[in-house]
Amino acid sequence: MPSKTNSGLAKDLSVGEVADRSGLAVSTLHFYESKGLITSWRTTGNQRRYSRDVLRRVAIIKVAQRTGVPLAAISEALKVLPADRSPTAQDWRKLSARWKEELDDRISKLTQLRDDLNGCIGCGCLSLKQCPLRNPDDEAHLHGPGARAFD
């Protein structure tokens, strides 16, 4: 397993190439760069050039977004990647593991919600005051004895 996947020309990418390969708009890449999610350097003619790593970064960004993670949080997470060198397999693994936790968390919350909803389908939500859909996070700010949040 000697030579890496250097089979083709492993050159730097222009913004248009990254756009084509990632499916993102050029404007989106500019935007991500302005937010520090990706980085580039410039040619003498002031055009952006990207390391091929950017494609993985962008893939990670898209995955994270699909799970509902806001860009600011993604940006935070991406900081585990080295700024000065190309990320290693280990670097990517760390990041992947982190997303997995996020995902697990999100999935378990939604599953809980679904199960609660199942209970409510049975009860027809007739008695929401004892319905599990009453999220404990959703404060009802009850004021008196006997005050009820729902119905």
Add this chain to the structure above:
Amino acid sequence: MPSKTNSGLAKDLSVGEVADRSGLAVSTLHFYESKGLITSWRTTGNQRRYSRDVLRRVAIIKVAQRTGVPLAAISEALKVLPADRSPTAQDWRKLSARWKEELDDRISKLTQLRDDLNGCIGCGCLSLKQCPLRNPDDEAHLHGPGARAFD
């Protein structure tokens, strides 16, 4: 002014009461009303009054939002509820069942994503071009033979 701690009577609710019991801000309720998510009528003094059903509606809205459904879609879904009368248990059940489908769908998508990610943790995302995280929805727009979306 209606008492906010009138816990025993099944009377109509002022916007403040709904806010307290639902945990939403008054401004949010105004906003929801402007979007047609909830309805009210007015007192002679032009103040809003809500049927107690609004609390269930709001609960449903919050649940849907937690699953990532946008307000416009929630609004659509709420149209299965009768405008002229209080929803019956059957009406609520129909709505609940619908949310359950949405949830199931969302959960399965996230689960798929997590499983894909598991594979990628193993491979360290070294070869994203064959990584399952390459979402089929994310067009790569390849242009030539041998063009590669990643790496």
Add this chain to the structure above:
DNA sequence: GCTTTACCTCAAGTATGCTTGAGGTTTTAT
């Protein structure tokens, strides 16, 4: 009666995540 609290409307502001457009430069293809 008087004060405080709740309510009203409407406009504008905030945050996120981008897109669009204007005006101009660089690269690439013929």
Add this chain to the structure above:
DNA sequence: ATAAAACCTCAAGCATACTTGAGGTAAAGC
């Protein structure tokens, strides 16, 4: 050599989901 395509910057615009503020009315409590 030119013309088209791609790129650049910066400002403004858009959609979603609300919040905040100004200016004024209504209702509740004492």
